[in-house]
Amino acid sequence: MPTVKRDTYTPDSLLSVAVRVFNERGYDGTSMEHLSKAAGISKSSIYHHVRGKEELLHRAISRALDSLFAVLDEPAAGEGRALARLEHVTRRTVEVLMSELPYVTLLLRVRGNTDTEVWAMGRRREFDQRVAELVKRAAADGDLRADVDARLATRLLFGMINSIAEWYRPDRAASGHGTGGGDTSAEVAEAVVRTAFAGLRTH
């Protein structure tokens, strides 16, 4: 009696395979054929779960954006001096980037013309602008140095945060080698906050 190959995928596990393939090949370079091979199920089984690859992209990007925007709704992001709120948002954004690494990496790499990509880029700009607002308020409070423009400061801050996606590999974190990309997200988040706000130099 032949064994029946069961489709044991859930929408979530299929999503995780799709995100890996999108990050490896680029969204444009990924076909349903690639997704089918990577998941080890037929294309029609994939169509049982989703309408197509753009729906998978939309779900993956939504997961990253929901986690990032949730940071802005945390109490510590909304109460107290703007500088303390900004430091909290910086720390938590790093932590979200590291815990949702493949999803945030996909978001950071999106540069395309489909509706989903245009929407993702708009939502990412919106997040950046919310943080830029905090930078401006902290500068207005006199808590940020006046000789670095607020918009440039925001860009450099995100430059530092987003670059973590280039080198952080969670599989190395478990090995405990503290400096080879194996730092915990709390350590990296603290290092970003210290570097960006207090500076690397001893005073």
Place this chain on the structure above:
Amino acid sequence: MPTVKRDTYTPDSLLSVAVRVFNERGYDGTSMEHLSKAAGISKSSIYHHVRGKEELLHRAISRALDSLFAVLDEPAAGEGRALARLEHVTRRTVEVLMSELPYVTLLLRVRGNTDTEVWAMGRRREFDQRVAELVKRAAADGDLRADVDARLATRLLFGMINSIAEWYRPDRAASGHGTGGGDTSAEVAEAVVRTAFAGLRTH
């Protein structure tokens, strides 16, 4: 009498067209056909100048690397306290990135399997390691805070520097709008040095 279309390209002007196309389409996604169309000359005219697209990649990457490594040979990068040398290298690396933007952008995006790409990635790592050495020396001098690991500090520093390639557009610099990507390279370089070493916060 028909006009004769002259091939007025020099190796340098052909290189600049090729780098623009490589950055737009990705190196893998660029064919000799694309280069021929963008340059407005025939493929055989291109072959008159170079053996193929990998030679153009090699020349472009060499231009970026030569400019970056030249920074390490500047007197201020080799004399005095490690911290002052590191600040000089940071400032000048930003300036080189901005003045050689398309070439350095191409270098930063290289992730491939051709000999030239493997060589480029190795040379880039070498540059990063030379800067990491300076970070370690400055830390050993007690000039850098002890609570941020030297390797992580180097990564965050390059994260900030390299991210400039994502938003800086020299055509906007001429318009004089100080904060929309139109900052001069000296202003941006100074902002990076202040942010990374002294921190954004007032003390």
